[in-house]
Amino acid sequence: MQQRVLWSAVMVAALVLAGCGSAARPASPSGGPQQEQRKLVVWDWKSGEAATATYVEKVKADFAGRHPGVTVEFVAQPFDQYYTLLGTAAQSRKGPDVMLFNGGGQIRDRVDSLLPLEQHVAQDRSRLAGWDAFTKDGKIYAAPVTLQGHPIYYNKTLYEKAGLDPANPPRTWDEFVRACSAVKKATGAACLALGNKEGFGIQFFMSGLGSGILTPQEYDDWIAGKRDWSSPHVRRIFELWKEAGDKGLNSDGANSTAMFTDVFRVFESGKAAHIIGLMSDVGHWKDFGEFLPPDKLGVMRAPVVTGGATPSLPYDGGIGYAVARWTKDPELAADLVHSLTSADALAAFSSAAGAISSDTTIDVSRAGPAVAAIVPEIRTGRPALHVALSAKTLDLMGRLSQQLLSGSATVDKAVEQLAAADRAG
Amino acid sequence: MVRPAGSGRADGAGTKQGGGGGPATRTASRGARAERLAPYVLVAPAVLILVTLRLWPLVLGVNYSFTGDGADNGTPVGLGNYLELAGDPLFRTALRNVGLLVLLLPVAVAIPGLLATFIYLRVPGHRVYRGVYFFPAVLSPVIVGAIVNLMLGFDGPVNAALGTVGVGPVDWLGDPGIAMFTVTGVHVWATFGMALVVFLAGFSTLDASLLDAARVDGASLGQVVRHVIIPGLTRTIQFVFVTTLIGMLTSMFGLLFVMTSGGPEGSTYLPEYYIWHQQGQLNRPALASAASTVLFVVMLVVGLAQITLLRRAGRQD
Known part of the structure; x- marks a missing residue:
């Protein structure tokens, strides 16, 4: 028995000290004799x-x-x-x-x-x-x-029912919230269709609304890798996320609704007036066209949250x-x-x-x-904010965003953890 | 593992030859050598397969777990990955969930046990129930997960039904305090059919005259279960305990993947899912190796504990 313990100890020690080989195969220069490839x-x-x-x-x-x-x-x-x-x-x-x-x-x-x-x-x-x-x-x-990219789509039929001008969507966050309460009152539809089961909802939210929150300088710095997590505007993104949840702007059960593809059905079926969607593959103009006639599907720019921000298409x-x-x-x-x-x-x-x-x-x-x-909009568009983050930070952001919605984390704590993860790379 | 048995027998054969003494011919000694080597040759294929396909990858995996990822690929980092695991709240949640599964095990065994008892006692319609209970066991976890996802959606039929009786909607898969129980419950529902069949097989070995005797003596249903059925089925119950635990620890990936993807807030992570996530999604094979090693040790401890318990119980019989 003692000998067995001793052996295991020696084995473990050897492996710890050795730590040789690699989990992923190391890169080796390509080249060598070139054969004709058919x-x-x-x-x-x-x-x-x-x-x-x-x-x-x-x-x-x-x-x-x-x-x-x-x-x-x-x-x-x-x-x-x-x-x-x-x-x-x-x-x-x-x-x-x-x-x-x-x-x-x-x-x-x-x-x-x-x-x-x-x-x-x-x-x-x-x-x-x-x-x-x-x-x-x-x-x-x-x-x-x-x-x-992440255009904000809106349902023109719901706008009409609420007495809003579908050709003239809200330009500021306050107008946006007012439009939402009008839609809610007239039709019972939620403001934003949100699916955050996989933690993707926050990515769409951050990128879809980011250009209306960060100043152009902050935006460029963010993309260039100089991300100032202590900036009040960066913080504002997460405050707004929490606020939207607390004020009931989101569709029901956001944390258990899958972005792919349950939440797109929520928007298509008229249960929510807006959705931060995609441009390609799924969750976009063609996808929604199955239920919403093309002329009833609008695309709007991000509402301005902070003065000096210039909304642009994130792509x-x-x-x-x-x-x-x-x-x-x-x-x-x-x-x-x-x-x-x-x-x-x-x-x-x-x-x-x-x-x-x-x-x-x-x-x-x-x-x-x-x-x-x-x-x-592509000409003036800028890279989406979340794409600049590492996979690990995005993973963490997904979990934290769920905690923000359920109330088990504060904005301060979330921003602090994200800053640490982002610095670690 | 092989050496003691093999060498022991070879030694025994050797002494017998030596004891015979006298004219030890060349053929006899050749025969002795053949006999000595035979066990090794015979176990060699099994050992080779075990070593090359099981032990060697295991050693490699453990070895990788002491190396780095990404830019540090291939460089030794000592216990770095293990320290990172210890500091990762997600991995701690995964291990805590393993503990939760072990705690829920008695419930998962009691359900098929009770239902099998009812079937055995021939409650009205027992034939129908026998088929119905087994049915989910033939469905793949992915199908079960997809169906349950629809049922348990926030605006799904279950919440609609609860709403009609005035109970507020429950976020079955979106509330971190509930989601793990939901997934475990669905797993138990989907797999208890197998355990039920094992229990029914156990019942068929039960002495019917004991039951009759208990009934004649005026024992109530509870007393029959407690004093006749449970003692008679000790072995079966042990077997179901072991297989159910293994099932819970190793085959919930499919359900987790479809139903929660580890969420919400990372509350339904299990080590398996964590390993897949680190390797496949975050490109951290070395960290995943470390997590696999930890999972291996956990399984080893659980397995050894079960063997010990079974041996002790076996001795009592």
């Missing part, structure tokens, strides 16, 4: 959907035009498990040559396994928008396909294609990325799948009034 594998979570069939077709045609004899295989992975699968592929250094990424933290945390693309995408730089979300330390790792690169470091022929893979973001393909993607494309030169005049209201 097949490129693309991983994504989109190509399985019927709506992207035309897009995939156009991409393949465009690529085959320049590289006949090279086949492109699209492998659709389930989104729930996508990054777990990608992590496993990266560890074994075998996997797709080109892969789809969400912008922001998801790609920045994984640049170790990606190839910098600056030289390869130079020709597309001015045509496409949203590069920042795929850039880390000045290097570009993916080319954007869609733009993702970033949504999804984009990156090239794996382990691909055998980086030139070929990068050229496929070029095909994946060609104007023709993107036009097909945005109209069928319902997305604001990264290529702002595409004609959107037939996509309806909501899109017509969003696209002109």
Whole structure:
């Protein structure tokens, strides 16, 4: 018995001292003998959907035009498990040559396994928008396909019923709250459809309303990484979040309503007048159009909360294609990325799948009034506030936001913890 | 683990050969060597599989848990990950929830036990109940979770029904004080069918004449359960305890994933979910390795405690 204890102790000590190897495979320089590659594998979570069939077709045609004899295989992975699968592929250094990424933290945390693309995408730089979300330390790792952002949508039918002018949505927070109480009185609908089960509600709230709360200088500093958590305006974001909950502006049961996709149904069914939604993929103009006629769906700018703030559309690169470091022929893979973001393909993607494309030169005049209201805002839009935060800080913010709503945490405590998490990186 | 048994037998064979003495031919000694090696050869496949597929990854995982993540990938950080775990309120909640599950275990065993008793005692309609009770056990946790999510939504049918009798809506999955009990309750509901079947099998070994004798002596239902059924089913109850606990600790991931995603406020985290979250979502494989090691130790302690309890109970029989 004693011997066994001794052995375990020695074993543990050895392992502690050794601590060798690594949980993730260390990056090694790529290169080596270049073989001719006949097949490129693309991983994504989109190509399985019927709506992207035309897009995939156009991409393949465009690529085959320049590289006949090279086949492109699209492998659709389930989104729930996508990054777990990608992590496993990266560890074994075998996997797709080109892969789809969400912008922001998801790609920045994984640049170790990606190839910098600056030289390869130079020709597309001015045509496409949203590069920042795929850039880390000045290097570009993916080319954007869609733009993702957080416009505030409102239900014009509810506005009409409440005697408000649907063409003239509120411009300040006070007007916004007044409009909400008018809607509540006339129709019983809540002000904001809020789903915070996964902790995403606060991210949408922060980014959707942030440009009306922070001054332009504070906003730029925040994006640039100089985040002043002690600023009263940053604090105001969380106060407003708590206030909205306390005053009953949110739809019922926010902490148990899933953002994807229960809360979108709350808005569509007219149970709430506003929603901070998305521009691409889900929860957007096309999605809502299923129940709300296009002419009854409005898009408004963030209401001004603090004087001096200039509301703008918060958006970033949504999804984009990156090239794996382990691909055998980086030139070929990068050229496929070029095909994946060609104007023709993107036009097909945005109209069928319902997305604001990264290529702002595409004609959107037939996509309806909501899109017509969003696209002109892209020029003056700025990156969304929450995208600048690390995955870990966002995770913490999700839990704290639930505590703020349930009253088990104070704004001071939440801001303090977030500041600490943000500083830790 | 293998050595004592194998070497013991080989030694025994050796002494017998030596004791025979006399003209020890070459074939005999070769036979002795073959006999000595045979056990090792025979257990080798099993040992190899265990070592390469179980022990080696385990050692690697433990080893990784002492290295860093991200920029520190591959560099030793000593106990850094474990200190981070100890300081992470989320991981502490996960461990606390394991404790909660252990505390709720008697309830999870009592429910199928009682229902099986009623079926055994042939309450009216017992045949129907037997089928109905088992039915949820064939559903996957994902389906159960999705159905229950709809039922327990804040504006869902359960709250609507409660509203008609004047009870305010309950935020089943949104209130951190309630959510863990909701998920555990659903897990018990979804899995007690298996335990029920085991109990029914146990009942079939029960001596019916004892029950009749108790009835003739005028024992009430409570007395029959307490003095005849429970003592007769000790072994079955122990078995159900062990399997139910293992089920609770290892197979609630699906339900958690679908029903709460660890929320609200991180109140429904279990170590398994924490490990998945750190590895898959936050890209912290080394920290996840450390959490896995802690979970392994917890399971080891729980398993050893159960074996000890079972042995002690077995001796009493």
